[in-house]
Amino acid sequence: MKRTTFLLVCGVALSFCQAQSETTDEETGAEEEHVELFTTPTTKMGAATSDFGYNLFRILASRDTTTNVFLAPISVSAVLTHLSLGGSERAQSQLFRALRYHTLQDPQLHNTLKDLLASVKVPGKGLSTAARIYLARRLRLKQDFFTLVEQQYGVRPKALMGGTKDMKDINDWVTQETGGKVQNFLTKALPRNSGLNAVSAAYFKGKWVTRFGESGVLENFQVEGGSPVRMPMMKQDNYPVKMGADSDLSCTIAQILLQDDVSMFIFLPDEVTSNMTLLEESLTAEFVQDLSMTLLPAQVSFTLPTLRFSYFTDLLPLLGDLGLSEWLDDPDLEKISAQPTKLGSVNHKVVMEMAPEGNQYPSATSPPSHLSLRVDRPFLYLIRDEASGALLLIGRVVNPKDLSI
Numbered sequence: 001m002k003r004t005t006f007l008l009v010c011g012v013a014l015s016f017c018q019a020q021s022e023t024t025d026e027e028t029g030a031e032e033e034h035v036e037l038f039t040t041p042t043t044k045m046g047a048a049t050s051d052f053g054y055n056l057f058r059i060l061a062s063r064d065t066t067t068n069v070f071l072a073p074i075s076v077s078a079v080l081t082h083l084s085l086g087g088s089e090r091a092q093s094q095l096f097r098a099l100r101y102h103t104l105q106d107p108q109l110h111n112t113l114k115d116l117l118a119s120v121k122v123p124g125k126g127l128s129t130a131a132r133i134y135l136a137r138r139l140r141l142k143q144d145f146f147t148l149v150e151q152q153y154g155v156r157p158k159a160l161m162g163g164t165k166d167m168k169d170i171n172d173w174v175t176q177e178t179g180g181k182v183q184n185f186l187t188k189a190l191p192r193n194s195g196l197n198a199v200s201a202a203y204f205k206g207k208w209v210t211r212f213g214e215s216g217v218l219e220n221f222q223v224e225g226g227s228p229v230r231m232p233m234m235k236q237d238n239y240p241v242k243m244g245a246d247s248d249l250s251c252t253i254a255q256i257l258l259q260d261d262v263s264m265f266i267f268l269p270d271e272v273t274s275n276m277t278l279l280e281e282s283l284t285a286e287f288v289q290d291l292s293m294t295l296l297p298a299q300v301s302f303t304l305p306t307l308r309f310s311y312f313t314d315l316l317p318l319l320g321d322l323g324l325s326e327w328l329d330d331p332d333l334e335k336i337s338a339q340p341t342k343l344g345s346v347n348h349k350v351v352m353e354m355a356p357e358g359n360q361y362p363s364a365t366s367p368p369s370h371l372s373l374r375v376d377r378p379f380l381y382l383i384r385d386e387a388s389g390a391l392l393l394i395g396r397v398v399n400p401k402d403l404s405i
Contacts, residue, residue, distance in 0.1 A: 037289045038389065041104075041112045042119070046390035047285035048100040049077040049116070053391045054283045055100075059318045061396055065275045066224075068402055070311040070350045070395040072129065072202030074120060079131035079200040079346070081113060082153060086133075086145045086336035094327040098319070110152050117153075120385045120392060124260035126206035127392055130177035133157040134170065134190070134197045139337040148335075160197075166190060170199060174349070178203040182310075182351050194344020196333070201349045204383060204393050206258040211358030212236040215306060222272045222377040223399050231400045232306040233376075234354070238362040238369050239302035242295035249279050254373055255295050259359060261387050265291065266304075267380040274378050274398040288382070289389055299363070300371040307354045309403035311395075315346040351405060352393060 038047045053073025061069045077099055084095045096102050106112055121127055133149070135141055137159040150156040160166045167186045174185040181203035190197050212234040220228035242255040254266045265288065267279055319328060333341055383393040397403070 037286055041106055041108070042116055042388050044104055044106070045109075045112045045116050046385070046388035047289075048104055049074055049113075050285040050288070050384075050389065050391035051100045052077055052098070053394060054285070055322060056315065056318060057283075057394050058280050059321045060313070060315070061280050062277070065277065066398060068309075068311070068395070068397055068399065070309070070352070070393065071348070072200070072204070072350045072393050073391050074117070074127075075129040075131050075200040075202045076315065076346070076348060078113070078117060078129065078153070079133065079198045081110070082131065082133050082149050082155070082157070083196070083198060083333075083343075085110075085148050085152070086333045088332040088334050091327060091332040091334075094324060098322040098324050098327075114153060116388055116390060119388060120390055122260065124207075125262050125385065125392075126204055126258070126260075128178045128181065128203045130174045130182065130199065130201040131155065132173065132199045134166070134199060135159050135336065136195050136341070137161065139195055139339050139341055141337055142335060145336045160190070164189060174199065174201045177201070178351070181205075182349055185312075185349050186347065187312075191344040195341030196336070197344050198346040200346070201351075202393065203351045205353045205355070206262050206264075206383065208356075208358035209257040209259055210236070210240055210360055210362055212239075212302075212304075212356035213362075215356035219303070220376065221305065221400050224272050224274045224378065226399075229399060229401045233303050234306050234356045235301075235303050236362055237301050238299045238366050239373075240297065240299055240362065241302065241373065242292075243298045243300070243371075243373070244291070244295045249282060251279060252373070253291060253295060254300075255292060258383075261385065262392070263292070263384055263386055265382045265384060266375060268373075268375055269378065272377045276378070276380050276396060279380055280396075283382075283394075285389060285391070288384065288391075292384075292386065298371055299366060299369045300373040301369055303372075303374045303376060304354075305375060305397070305400055306356075307352060307397070307400070307403065308405055310349065310351045310405045312347070312349045315348050316343060319343075319346070350393065350395075352395075353405075 038044045057071050084092045132155050146157050167189050171185045175183050182201045214235040216232045218230045219233045221231045245252050250270045252268045256264045378398040380396045
């Protein structure tokens with residue numbers, strides 16, 4: 001059984017690595033033809049928001065390689081884009097570069113993003129988001145900014161009243177926008193003297209195309225340098241996936257289909273390790289798009305953790321590493337207020353649930369698979385909208401005992 005698995009994975013790895021490698025002129029005598037992977041405004045926007053997400057995730061993950069980390073980049077892109085509408089031309093240019101919009105050359109950028117956000121939040125995809133700017137009333141705010149953001153994105157920025165009432169208002173609004181799934185967004189009041197605060201949140205509960213037969217089975221999850229953790233797993237024989245292996249990254253990669261053209265990519269290191277820096281650094285929109293066209297179909301005996309968690313962090317300290325240090329010192333938000341003001345927080349919360357349900361059963365006529373894919377050690381995953389290529393969620397799971405809602 002191990003030999004069968006080894007041979008198939010090696011075959012997949014060979015195909016995968018050949019597709020990934022560049023062929024030199026000396027070896028082929030001809031230049032490699034460049035294939036444009038993103039050809040429409042929506043897919044180009046999807047790639048830009050994804051690359052922003054990968055960059056932000058790398059910075060967040062590097063703060064501590066031994067912790068679980070989660071991010072919903074599409075909601076962070078949205079709220080920072082709202083903020084860009086209030087800046088000078090210089091400030092907007094700085095933000096656009098960090099958001100990767102400078103690569104788009106899209107005169108209808110805001111309309112394209114609006115359409116992308118609408119397309120990834122249709123009910124069947126399982127994603128709901130909340131993104132809003134909150135501003136200090138003392139700033140003598142320009143109402144044109146409120147109107148512009150509301151007209152473009154359907155969300156009106158809100159002036160803060162001060163005190164605990166603000167925290168309740170924000171929590172109530174986020175809960176409402178996410179269908180009651182993201183609750184208690186803030187657990188403490190916003191910084192007292194902050195001029196602006198960005199709020200972004202996301203809830204995801206996608207549905208598999210192929211359901212799991214067993215769920216809630218307690219099994220060992222290996223953790224680096226510690227005793228195994230018992231956690232609930234979903235299990236199914238003859239489960240259809242696309243799979244490959246990357247010898248350079250020392251990991252197995254699997255793509256699993258969810259309903260409404262969404263998929264989950266799992267990156268499972270060969271060894272039990274919480275340090276996935278090399279893997280995290282490899283992630284780009286182009287790399288993942290190439291994966292979706294390169295991984296090979298297989299049927300496996302599949303074991304996957306049942307993830308149910310919430311994760312909260314303030315992303316403001318990370319923005320300087322995205323090239324926004326100068327902007328943070330002087331954001332030049334002249335279209336919001338004539339008074340100088342700075343960003344006080346970029347609070348972000350992700351809630352995700354995974355369930356065994358799907359709309360079809362695995363093939364009952366196929367012989368039992370000799371391939372096994374057990375996600376029983378630290379791994380990295382991402383949720384991707386296949387139509388647009390947009391990165392919806394990305395996470396690193398190193399110790400599931402710390403996961404809870």
